Amino acid sequence: MKRYSVFAVAREALRNHQGWDRAWAKADPKPRYDAIVVGAGGHGLASAYYLGRNHGITNVAVIEKGWLGGGNTGRNTTIIRSNYLQDPSAAIYEKSRSLYETLSQDLNYNIMFSPRGVMMLAQTQHEVRGYLRTAHANALQGVATEFIGPERVKELVPIIDTNGPRYPVLGALWQPRAGTARHDAVAWGYARACSAMGMDIIQNCEVTGIRREGGKVTGVETTKGAIGCDRLGIVVAGHSSQLADMAGFRLPIESVALQALVSEPIKPCMDVVVMANTVHGYLSQSDKGEMVIGGGTDGFNNYTQRGSWHHIEETVRALVETFPMLSRLKMLRQWGGIVDMTGDRSPIISKTPVEGVFVNCGWGTGGFKAIPGSGWAMAELMAKGASPLAEEFSMFRFREGKFIDESVAAGVAH
């Protein structure tokens, strides 16, 4: 792998950019790998990357049904934060956020991490109490957040109307070191680093079966033939239930559509991320100037990557009241992704009933922020059979009633 640097840019500028390598190599499957990761989204690629970097396991294939980063990694609203209430959540999301801070340097790939600050608005008394509690919990967990009043909110976000009749802003939970990153670049950066370690990234290759012998995984069947492995990581978000079905067990997961939309690009008007959980809308401005808006999920099972129109309508209607200037904007694009919702809205990073099969799923509506931490924990689990970060996120917690009761995506009331 040729390193990206200012010297490389200067060198290539002098020779018409003819010398750039492909970021990752095209690969055909070998008959056998030490480990296979199914799913070349952010979480899958990060899992493979840390298997190599932290545990020295590089005979790894990452298998992808479609194209790299084409699922939820390319469909989210790119928000990174770690202001959770429960200790296990705070630990893994804060690990993730801190890894994001140096990820561009670690991967030698500019993921455009922008620690611009994330603000979660409190628009009801219930939310004020909830966020004060979260701020105290975060102080104990070592996560830097604070509860700020409406004047400070207005100072940080001049375009906000704090005196709305229906949704007044009573304060906010403010995490100054949270922010956004370029979502595609996260997948591309990990893919490039995996490829440089000699891993195979095999796209357009769908897994159709999971081979087992005596309760232990021996490989996968794919549209490009059978591939053997000792360890299998299933990291496929919305399709986790299908892969679990192939391995002969069920997951506490339901797949539903979550939507987002962007406006036409406008001049810089808001340099923080604002989440309004009472009305279920998130807002940030991309580097291109588009206002990026995320909404709520549909309530019914769906695999079509299209959501219901009325959710978009409800999100925008509520956001326009809090941000009156949005009412003049045209919306450019709207899309949906299929998210995997667990019973307690917290993720699963776990061993499974099949020896050698591990799952990383259930990130629901908030997976992007967790990519580095999730990959870190998943790799440790696959390499060593246990990971302190993943311990509480076992799929068997549902049997024991050890829920991590956290509405992960938005911290909304539950």
Next chain:
Amino acid sequence: MLILTCPCCGVAAEETELQPGGEAHLKRFGPGSSDDAFEAYMFARANPKGVHFERWRHAYGCGKWFLAARCTATLEVFGTYSAQTKEPPAEIVTKIRAKRPDWAGWSA
């Protein structure tokens, strides 16, 4: 927009009138049952990509619960039927078989 016909009042209701209620025909396990059975009842959903039987409530209409057969991969609705059934009725199953010859069939 998803439109389901409520079998209780006959109204072809739009999605905004309806409240989704998750997978249908679950066998309930309570106190005294095994941990496995209770966990499966509470959490382990089939979550199929394809034919799905589910509960709905005509929340902003007659208020009654009913069941629907729907495809989660295409959003096609095969039909709706009374909630007072233990398994999908024969005419619904026939309709699904006609449209999805590969469908493995309903199992509890």
